[in-house]
Amino acid sequence: MSYSGFSQDKFVIQNKKQSDKIKFKLINNLVVIPVEINGVTLSFILDTGVSKPIIFNFLNVADTLKIKDTEKIYLRGLGEGESVEALKSRNNIFKIGDAIKLNQDLYAVFNNKLNFASKLGIPVHGIIGFDLFRDLIIEINYSSGYLKLTVPEVFKYKSCKKCERFNLEFYNGKPYINAEVKIEERKIPVKLLIDSGGSDALWLFENDSLGIKSSNNFFVDFLGHGLSGSVYGKRSKVNAFFLKSFTLKNANVAFPDSTSVLFAKQIKNRNGSLSGNMLKRFDVVFDYQKAMVTLKKNRHFKEKFSHNKSGIELEHDGVRLVKEVNKNNITGKSIFENNEMENNNKIVINTQYKISLKPAYTIVELREDSPAKNAGLLIGDIILSVNNKQVHQYSLQQIMEMFYDDAGKKIKLKVDRNGKILTFYFQLQKLF
Known part of the structure; x- marks a missing residue:
């Protein structure tokens, strides 16, 4: 395949339509897509909350990818632990459907605890976000399970009376949206990170002065894993969550421990995160170049917010x-005879069952x-x-x-x- 004429520093789509559709798996409210890196096809979580692609190298994937031009760095994320060691690699070829980029940076994290495959039950090798969203318009059709990538110059917005459009703010390559929550009958404006790499609905950072706090009806629970360790906190409900004209009543909310999100709270005026269990209720169009996101209600919108009732x-x-049971053997027996022996021994092997x-x-x-x-x-x-x-x-x-x-x-x-x-x-x- 010839790559001549393609831009080296951004994703381009190598077909005449300048657009491509990709099927994805929705696992625990997370979008999992195929990503080809240096000729090797892997599975990545599409994560608006990450700046650069990260590979979790628990299976020595980096060796298979033959990554080069590396340097050791340390990454910091959610959790109470320390920063994690990683290798930064340059000049990698990334291909997602017909979208390709020839000199993509990536980070390979060497930490056996960061294994999404064990938590999701399917092979997941890494996460990808900002670089893809920055270069292309990304439509996430949660209702039909496909991703559509389009070159911004050819994308056309359709008239949509049932849609709402929001301006985005960016900090360190991550998108933030303004919304409102209703807590104890008080309507409170909040600035939230759009985090498609989180499986919960809503995270809020407790702040008594703003009225952002858990009700008395809560329980303490494990909230998830971050780059820097496990995250724990309170689970509760908000009376309502508002995205302009869209209202979601009795929405799930988690209030993470302050020590787990100390680094995240350093972002000016950030009040929490809007994540997968909320996003999946819409079909979403991300347009980073215009700093805009479009939401349209889909078939998941009216699904009740539930929680883990087992613990x-x-x-x-x-x-x-x-x-x-071995369905290929009805009798379940295989008999071998040795007529040369005086006692005519028989060996009976039960093949009714198989070990898998x-x-x-x-x-x-x-x-x-x-x-x-x-x-x-x-x-x-x-x-x-x-x-x-x-x-x-x-x-x-x-x-x-x-x-x-x-x-x-x-x-x-x-x-x-x-x-x-x-x-x-x-x-x-x-x-x-």
């Missing part, structure tokens, strides 16, 4: 051996005083079955969705605890 957080933790490698799902977080914790489950337990159905028949996301079901639903879990098989029962409990 369990799971991760994909390697594989385990599973005994399965299946994903293992392990409890990695357990909320205090939660139904699962009170039932006796422990961190490190490996889930074998949910309500009498083996877990390898589900994706990680499907299992977690069961824990967001209606309050009162009965859950039966069979687990492996250090080789001992145990069974636990509990009911999902609504906390607000």
